[in-house]
Every structure is written in C-alpha cells, then in structure tokens.
Amino acid sequence: MASRMLLFAVFSVLASVGHSQSPDAAVMQDLKKSLNSPTQLGWVDPDPCKWKAVQCSGDNRVTRIQIGNQNLEGSLPSNLNKLTSLQVFEVMKNQLTGPLPSFAGLSSLQTVSLSNNNFSSIPSDFFDGMNSLQDVYLDYNPFASWVVPESIKGASTLRTFSATGTNLVGVFPGFFGPDTFPSLVSLHLALNYLEGPVPPTFSGSAIQSLWLNGQKSSARLNGSVDFLQNMTQLTQVWLHGNFFSGPLPDFTGLTQLQNLSLRDNSLTGPVPDSLVGLTSLVMVNLTNNKLQGKTPSFSDKVLLDMRAGSNSFCLPDPGVKCDPRVDTLLNVVKDVNYPFQFAEVWIGNDPCTSSWKGITCNNGNITVVNFHGKGLRGTISPNFSQITTLQRLILSKNFLTGVIPTELTNLPDLTVLDVSDNQIYGPVPIFKSSVSVNTSANLNIGKNAPPPPQGGSGNSPGSPSDGDGRLNGSGKKSTGLVLGSVIGGVCALVFAGALLFCLYRTKRKRSGKVQSPPTVVIHPRDSGEDAVKITIAGSSINGGMSETRSHVSSGPTDIHIVEAGNMVISIQVLKNVTNNFSEQNILGRGGFGTVYKGELHDGTKIAVKRMESGVMSEKGLDEFKSEIAVLTKVRHRHLVELLGYCLDGNERLLVYEYMPQGTLSRFLFNWKEEGLKPLEWTKRLAIALDVARGVEYLHGLAQQSFIHRDLKPSNILLGDDMKAKVADFGLVRLAPDGKASIATRLAGTFGYLAPEYAVTGRVSTKIDVFSFGVILMELITGRKALDESFPDDSQHLVPWFRRMLINKDSFRKSIDPTIDLDEETLSSISTVAELAGHCSAREPQQRPDMSHSVNVLSSLAELWKPSEPADPDDLYGIDYDMTLPQAVKKWQALEGMTSIDGSSSYLGSNDNTQTSIPTRPSGFADSFTSADGR
Ligand SMILES: *[C@@H]1O[C@H](CO)[C@@H](O)[C@H](O)[C@H]1NC(C)=O
Numbered sequence: 045m046a047s048r049m050l051l052f053a054v055f056s057v058l059a060s061v062g063h064s065q066s067p068d069a070a071v072m073q074d075l076k077k078s079l080n081s082p083t084q085l086g087w088v089d090p091d092p093c094k095w096k097a098v099q100c101s102g103d104n105r106v107t108r109i110q111i112g113n114q115n116l117e118g119s120l121p122s123n124l125n126k127l128t129s130l131q132v133f134e135v136m137k138n139q140l141t142g143p144l145p146s147f148a149g150l151s152s153l154q155t156v157s158l159s160n161n162n163f164s165s166i167p168s169d170f171f172d173g174m175n176s177l178q179d180v181y182l183d184y185n186p187f188a189s190w191v192v193p194e195s196i197k198g199a200s201t202l203r204t205f206s207a208t209g210t211n212l213v214g215v216f217p218g219f220f221g222p223d224t225f226p227s228l229v230s231l232h233l234a235l236n237y238l239e240g241p242v243p244p245t246f247s248g249s250a251i252q253s254l255w256l257n258g259q260k261s262s263a264r265l266n267g268s269v270d271f272l273q274n275m276t277q278l279t280q281v282w283l284h285g286n287f288f289s290g291p292l293p294d295f296t297g298l299t300q301l302q303n304l305s306l307r308d309n310s311l312t313g314p315v316p317d318s319l320v321g322l323t324s325l326v327m328v329n330l331t332n333n334k335l336q337g338k339t340p341s342f343s344d345k346v347l348l349d350m351r352a353g354s355n356s357f358c359l360p361d362p363g364v365k366c367d368p369r370v371d372t373l374l375n376v377v378k379d380v381n382y383p384f385q386f387a388e389v390w391i392g393n394d395p396c397t398s399s400w401k402g403i404t405c406n407n408g409n410i411t412v413v414n415f416h417g418k419g420l421r422g423t424i425s426p427n428f429s430q431i432t433t434l435q436r437l438i439l440s441k442n443f444l445t446g447v448i449p450t451e452l453t454n455l456p457d458l459t460v461l462d463v464s465d466n467q468i469y470g471p472v473p474i475f476k477s478s479v480s481v482n483t484s485a486n487l488n489i490g491k492n493a494p495p496p497p498q499g500g501s502g503n504s505p506g507s508p509s510d511g512d513g514r515l516n517g518s519g520k521k522s523t524g525l526v527l528g529s530v531i532g533g534v535c536a537l538v539f540a541g542a543l544l545f546c547l548y549r550t551k552r553k554r555s556g557k558v559q560s561p562p563t564v565v566i567h568p569r570d571s572g573e574d575a576v577k578i579t580i581a582g583s584s585i586n587g588g589m590s591e592t593r594s595h596v597s598s599g600p601t602d603i604h605i606v607e608a609g610n611m612v613i614s615i616q617v618l619k620n621v622t623n624n625f626s627e628q629n630i631l632g633r634g635g636f637g638t639v640y641k642g643e644l645h646d647g648t649k650i651a652v653k654r655m656e657s658g659v660m661s662e663k664g665l666d667e668f669k670s671e672i673a674v675l676t677k678v679r680h681r682h683l684v685e686l687l688g689y690c691l692d693g694n695e696r697l698l699v700y701e702y703m704p705q706g707t708l709s710r711f712l713f714n715w716k717e718e719g720l721k722p723l724e725w726t727k728r729l730a731i732a733l734d735v736a737r738g739v740e741y742l743h744g745l746a747q748q749s750f751i752h753r754d755l756k757p758s759n760i761l762l763g764d765d766m767k768a769k770v771a772d773f774g775l776v777r778l779a780p781d782g783k784a785s786i787a788t789r790l791a792g793t794f795g796y797l798a799p800e801y802a803v804t805g806r807v808s809t810k811i812d813v814f815s816f817g818v819i820l821m822e823l824i825t826g827r828k829a830l831d832e833s834f835p836d837d838s839q840h841l842v843p844w845f846r847r848m849l850i851n852k853d854s855f856r857k858s859i860d861p862t863i864d865l866d867e868e869t870l871s872s873i874s875t876v877a878e879l880a881g882h883c884s885a886r887e888p889q890q891r892p893d894m895s896h897s898v899n900v901l902s903s904l905a906e907l908w909k910p911s912e913p914a915d916p917d918d919l920y921g922i923d924y925d926m927t928l929p930q931a932v933k934k935w936q937a938l939e940g941m942t943s944i945d946g947s948s949s950y951l952g953s954n955d956n957t958q959t960s961i962p963t964r965p966s967g968f969a970d971s972f973t974s975a976d977g978r
Pocket residue numbers: 138139140160161162
C-alpha cells in the first residue's frame with residue numbers, strides 16, 4: 045500500500061516536472077521578467093500555460109499571449125521568437141518601451157498587435173518567415189524611421205496591415221497590390237512620412253479600408269488617385285492631407301463605398317457623376333482641393349464636407365451648370381490632365397476675367413488660348429474645335445504628344461496654330477491657307493507613328509493614340525495637300541524678302557536627299573531693330589516622307605486687330621475730360637510727353653499722356669498700335685494700368701489709371717518743396733517690394749522677357765495708400781529708333797543705366813535689376829542717382845554708396861537723416877543695402893534676378909506686418925469690374941456723344957505684317973491674362 049502510494053507520488057512528481065518543463069517556460073519567464081513581473085497578471089504558477097491571458101496547445105506550447113490594455117511597463121525579451129507555436133500575440137495599449145525584438149521565424153503567428161506602445165524601433169528582419177500572418181497592428185509607436193521590410197511578402201494570407209503613426213518613411217511600398225496580398229482588406233498607413241505616388245501595382249486590390257491620410261513628410265503622397273477606380277471593394281478611403289493631384293477617376297465600380305475623405309489635396313477636374321450617384325455613400329470630404337466644374341449635388345443623406353469657396357467650382361450652388369465656355373475649357377484641359385496651375389486660377393464662371401490664365405477674350409468670346417511653356421503633358425484636345433471663336437491657339441514648348449486633331453481645321457476664325465517644341469507626331473491636317481501653322485521642333489512630326497516603345501509595333505497601353513483613328517489618315521494624300529499649303533506658307537513669307545527665299549532654296553538644293561521638313565522660324569527681335577532673325581532647323585531628321593513645310597511662327601501681326609479694338613478712345617472725349625489739355629491739368633512731363641489729369645463725370649480720375657510730336661513717327665504707327673494692344677493687356681497690382689489710347693492725325697495719347705500721390709521722386713527728393721512728410725523706412729521698404737514685384741512680373745511675362753529699360757523714381761507712382769506701381773513700361777519700344785532715343789535720353793537717366801547697356805546698348809532683364817539697385821540706394825540715402833550739386837567724386841550715387849558701405853560709421857552717415865534709426869531699422873537697412881549692392885553689380889551675370897529681391901524684401905517687410913487693405917484697388921477710384929468699353933459707354937451716355945469708336949476702324953488692314961514683326965515673339969499673348977503675380 046505504502047509502495048503504491050510512493051509510486052503514485054513519484055509518478056505525480058514526474059508528471060508535474062514534465063509539465064513545468066514546457067519548452068516555452070524559460071522564454072515565458074524572461075517575458076515576465078522584462079515586463080517587470082506585473083502583479084496584475086498574477087503570473088506566479090511555474091507553468092505558463094496556467095497563466096492568465098496565455099493559452100497553450102495540447103503539447104504545452106504557448107499559442108496565445110493576449111495582454112493588451114494592462115498598463116504594462118517594461119519591454120519584450122529578445123528570445124520571444126523561440127515561441128514558435130505562437131499564433132496570437134497582443135500587447136497593445138500598454139507603455140512598453142525599448143526596441144521590438146525580431147519575430148523572425150514565428151511561422152505560426154497569425155495576429156500580432158503592438159499598437160499604442162512606446163517601442164523605439166522595429167528590426168528589419170521582424171517579418172522573416174512569418175508565413176501565416178493575417179493581421180498586423182503596429183499603430184502609434186515612435187519607431188525610429190523604418191520601411192516595411194520586403195520579407196513581409198512571404199505572408200501571402202495577410203488581411204490587415206495597420207501601421208498608422210509609426211514613422212514609416214520613403215516611397216509607398218510597391219508590394220501591397222493584389223498580386224502579393226490577394227486577401228488584404230485593410231491597409232492603414234496614415235500619419236507617416238511616406239511620399240511619392242501610389243504605385244500602379246495597387247490597382248485592382250480588394251482592400252476595403254484604406255487610410256493613407258496625413259503624411260507628414262514635406263513631399264507627402266502625390267500623383268494621381270486613378271488607382272481607386274479598380275478597387276471595387278472599398279468601403280472607406282482616407283486620403284486627406286496629401287498632395288494627390290489630377291482628376292478623380294470613374295467611381296462606377298465602387299458600389300460599397302461609404303466614406304471618402306479627399307480633403308486637403310490638390311485634386312483638379314470635375315467631380316464625376318459616377319461618384320455623386322453612388323447610393324452607398326455616407327460621408328464625403330472634398331474641402332480644400334481645386335476641383336472644377338459644377339458644384340456636385342450629393343444626396344441629403346451624405347455627410348458632406350465641402351466648404352464653400354475651398355475648391356474651384358464655377359458656381360456655388362450645387363448642381364447648377366457652368367457657362368458653356370467653362371465646360372469647353374475643362375474639356376480641353378482634360379486631355380492634359382487638368383493642370384493644377386489652371387485649376388488654381390480659373391475661378392468663377394467667366395473665362396474672360398483676368399484670372400483665367402492663358403485665355404484671352406473679345407466681347408466675351410474666347411479668341412486666344414495661349415498655353416506656351418506650361419509644362420503640359422498629354423495630347424492636344426480635339427475639343428479645341430468647340431471654341432468656335434478661337435483665333436490663336438498657342439501650345440508651344442510643352443510635352444504634348446499624339447497628333448494634331450483634324451477637328452482643329454474646322455475652327456472658322458483660326459489664324460495661328462503654334463504647336464512647336466512638343467512631341468507631336470503624325471501627319472499635319474490641312475488647314476486653310478490663312479492659318480499659320482508652326483510645327484517646328486517636334487521630332488516625329490510627319491511620321492506616321494510615334495517611335496515604337498520597345499521595338500514593338502503597337503502602341504503601349506494607355507498611350508495617347510490608343511483607340512483613336514486619327515493616325516490612320518493617308519499619309520500620301522495629306523503630303524500632297526501639305527505641299528500646297530507650303531506654297532501658301534512661302535507666300536506669307538514674302539515680306540521677309542529675297543533673303544529668306546534664298547536660304548530656303550539653298551537648303552533644298554544642297555541636300556540631294558529627301559529631307560524632313562526644314563523649319564523656318566522667324567524670331568521677332570525684342571530690341572525694336574528691324575532685323576528679322578531667321579532660323580532653319582530640322583534638316584538632319586529624316587522623316588522618310590517627302591513632304592516639305594514652312595512654318596511661320598505666330599508673330600503678333602494680328603494682335604492689334606484682335607485685341608485692340610476696344611481700347612480706342614476718341615480725342616473728343618479726352619479733350620473734354622482734360623479741360624482741353626489745360627495747363628491746370630498737367631500732372632507732369634516725362635520722357636515721352638506731357639501727362640494730364642482727367643476727370644470723368646462720375647468723378648473717376650484718369651491720367652492722359654499726350655506724346656510729344658516727333659517722339660512717334662508716322663512710320664511707327666502700326667507698331668504703336670500693336671504695342672499698345674499688348675500694353676493694355678498687361679495687368680498687375682504693381683503696374684500702372686494702361687486703359688486705352690487715341691490716335692488722331694499726329695496725336696498719340698495714352699490713357700492710364702490715375703495715381704493720386706504722384707511719383708516716388710516727389711516723396712524722396714522734393715518732399716520739402718512740396719510740403720510732404722519724408723517717408724518712413726517701413727514705407728520705403730513696402731514701396732521697394734511693390735516695385736520689385738511689378739518688375740518681376742514684367743520679366744516673367746513670356747519666354748522673352750518684357751524689359752522696362754527706364755526704371756527710376758519718376759516712373760514709380762503712388763496711390764493714396766502709398767502702394768507703388770511701375771509706370772511707363774514698354775514705352776521705350778515706341779520710339780522710332782530705339783538706339784537714338786536712348787542716346788538722347790541718356791543724360792536724364794544716366795545714373796540708372798547699367799554699364800553694359802549704356803556702353804553697348806545690350807538689353808537683358810539685368811539692366812532693370814541694376815536700375816532697381818540704384819533705386820534701393822536712393823531709398824536708403826534720399827539722394828538722387830546723379831546729383832550735380834555734390835562734389836565731383838560723389839555726384840554718382842552708385843560708386844559713392846559703395847565707398848560708404850565699407851565701414852559701419854560711414855554707412856550710418858549715408859542713410860537718409862530723416863529716417864528714425866533704431867537697431868531693428870538699421871539691420872533692415874543693412875540688408876537692403878547689401879541687396880542694392882548685388883543688384884547694381886558691374887557684371888550683369890552677378891546681379892540676382894528680380895525674384896531674389898522680392899524674396900529678400902518680402903521677408904523684411906513681413907517683419908513689419910504692413911496692413912493690407914481688403915481691396916487696395918478700390919482706393920484708386922476705378923471700378924475694375926467695368927471694362928474700358930463699358931466705362932466709355934458710360935461717359936458717352938453722360939456726354940451724349942457718338943464719336944467714340946469701339947471698333948477697329950483706325951486699325952490698318954492685315955498688310956502691315958512687316959512693320960509689326962519686330963515687336964513680340966509668339967507666346968506673348970500669354971501675358972494678357974496671367975494672374976496677378978502676388
Ligand atoms: C511614451 O513615452 C512618453 C515619454 O517617454 C510618454 O509621455 C508617453 O505617455 C508614452 N506613451 C505610451 C503610449 O506609453
């Protein structure tokens with residue numbers, strides 16, 4: 045009996061020893077220890093399989109550890125991956141710290157939840173060999189920057205991957221697509237530092253819940269959201285707070301979609317009806333994008349976040365259709381993926397307002413579309429043919445591909461089509477001979493197909509020519525007709541004279557072989573000289589087709605016809621409003637003539653510049669008109685606006701907005717005589733910034749800059765709020781002979797002239813930068829650029845100021861004594877002095893661009909927090925919503941007169957091509973509607 049008892053005891057002991065020697069016991073003890081032996085878990089039994097929240101298999105292997113939300117502290121032991129039977133490991137919502145150990149080799153682990161702890165890092169082999177993994181939760185741990193290791197690809201059964209707020213960096217992992225993880229339903233990677241696009245491999249994924257919102261890197265996630273289109277299982281999509289751009293895709297297939305948050309991105313284009321019509325929708329967030337077209341009209345049941353005015357919809361009321369012109373323009377930019385730069389400024393329902401970049405109108409009809417150099421990618425939209433009033437279509441210098449749509453030949457009023465400098469291919473459709481077509485600098489123009497992608501003959505999928513039959517036109521037939529239009533082109537070139545014809549002939553003769561089209565481009569010079577530069581290009585490309593074309597770049601020849609019509613004001617009106625040019629109305633006399641103040645019946649003031657006879661020769665008439673047409677379209681907050689003009693016999697008059705405070709020189713140099721208060725430094729700084737912005741805008745107008753050439757304080761005008769505007773830009777070009785007039789005016793303006801300009805007449809934007817530097821020096825010192833009342837060696841401001849800059853004392857002495865000098869002001873002035881020095885460097889290449897000055901000055905001006913009036917334009921007493929023709933009509937009505945000519949009867953016929961040529965390169969029309977450069 046006793047022996048039986050003993051036997052039993054021995055057996056029991058053996059059994060219990062066997063039990064406590066579970067292969068996982070040691071690791072579990074380590075785990076307990078590194079969790080600071082938490083009493084709340086009651087882990088005291090030697091057998092971990094008996095511990096609370098731990099489960100084991102039949103063979104005593106630990107399979108589940110579920111100790112989430114227990115206020116645990118401590119860390120995880122490094123040998124945790126010896127628990128090779130572990131299936132579920134949950135420690136979320138504790139305060140665990142230290143690095144995560146590797147879980148490599150935990151091939152049974154299905155669920156791992158580590159969220160909401162303080163783990164400091166995750167090792168790169170963490171996921172190695174975890175082939176059973178289904179659900180991973182890592183959210184909200186302050187890991188050292190990491191990337192999702194590729195080894196997770198072994199977990200082909202993955203359903204959930206959640207790593208919000210874990211400092212993930214780099215590009216969006218390419219392997220989360222359906223090929224690798226066919227079962228993935230939930231992917232949460234919000235609040236990390238991911239950047240770049242969502243890769244195309246993602247498309248077609250069966251994910252239901254996708255959170256990518258709020259990436260914190262400076263780049264964020266970007267590119268298109270097209271990947272959504274084929275993710276038909278989606279119920280919840282959070283993409284807000286990124287840089288996603290381009291249009292929304294078709295949502296037809298997303299029939300389960302409940303919550304879609306797209307706010308705070310850069311999305312453009314219309315909200316598709318396929319989204320609005322989804323009946324599954326619960327919540328949609330669209331605020332702060334640049335979505336276009338009509339305001340979408342979602343069902344009342346949808347919780348909608350679409351703050352008014354935070355997108356670029358045409359009208360505020362949901363569902364109300366846009367003006368057809370708006371829709372047409374949207375159809376046109378669809379083929380270039382709705383560029384952000386347009387979506388940003390194409391605001392409202394009237395494309396003829398000045399914010400509509402690239403669009404110029406006449407009487408509410410779109411006449412010019414100028415997308416020169418906008419970096420556009422995509423194809424030329426056949427929908428341009430819907431803009432039936434289009435006269436000039438400028439698409440030069442982009443990355444457009446595809447063919448020129450034949451639909452464009454239907455445009456009845458088209459005179460210029462410029463597609464030069466793109467990647468257009470295929471035959472050129474046949475346009476009327478009145479259309480000047482420029483196709484130069486397109487490598488494959490005239491070839492029947494784009495260069496094959498990889499030697500294959502088909503187009504790559506998604507290539508722009510997919511499915512359009514436009515490439516199938518008969519090359520031969522069009523060649524013959526194209527030759528016909530060449531002759532037309534050559535005729536149009538006659539004005540350029542025999543020289544051009546000779547060049548053209550020589551070229552043809554020299555090359556015995558069949559040639560690709562020689563391209564003749566006429567570059568109008570900026571300088572006002574009457575030389576015409578001719579380039580012949582494209583001769584080395586063998587297009588394999590015997591077509592020959594000449595292309596005339598779109599000169600400005602039609603500008604004055606097209607755009608100027610409404611700017612003409614009759615002399616009678618101007619006589620009336622200036623009191624017959626009475627002495628009392630004289631505001632000042634400038635290089636080009638006398639400026640009179642005029643007052644309309646409603647009290648609106650204007651300034652009328654009456655050009656001196658002799659300044660304008662009869663020969664310059666056409667040039668005058670086309671220049672004026674250009675100038676009247678230049679609009680910027682810091683440029684004095686030219687409102688109209690008048691030609692009458694020998695009289696040339698320009699009508700400007702009135703600037704009540706007059707010139708900057710009054711305030712700088714004549715304040716005593718005029719009983720004015722000297723300008724405080726903050727005002728001077730603000731004026732300098734205004735001028736810099738105005739000039740920066742002029743310089744950035746077109747691919748060839750608009751250079752003022754005569755910047756000086758007497759050309760800077762001030763409004764009642766002392767906001768400054770630059771005046772007289774463009775006038776130098778109106779003089780009959782640019783060089784001669786410079787010489788005659790040299791004396792007056794000498795102190796402002798850049799050395800290279802004074803000596804050689806060489807013109808670049810840097811001559812304005814130089815003059816601007818001189819103006820800065822004048823603002824600092826209160827001294828004129830050239831002051832003969834000073835001793836010889838200090839008459840010239842620039843060298844004198846440079847000498848004064850050498851030490852602190854002399855610098856202080858050089859500062860205008862009327863400026864109150866405290867430390868802050870002195871430091872601000874020093875910065876401006878330094879800028880002035882750079883701007884007036886001897887060598888043009890050493891001078892910074894105007895944008896640099898804008899940056900420097902705006903950072904200084906910001907320190908002063910200048911008060912911006914709500915709409916400074918109001919202060920000038922001009923109703924900017926009223927076009928000049930409207931204003932004229934108003935005066936007319938008041939005066940009962942009929943002599944105002946709003947038509948183009950003053951303007952010559954089209955045969956003045958030659959005289960108009962040296963004015964403006966193609967692409968200039970762009971500036972007409974450029975947005976204010978603030
Ligand atoms: C992580 O640690 C910080 C300080 O080190 C502490 O403030 C925070 O509460 C901790 N977070 C968690 C989730 O334990």
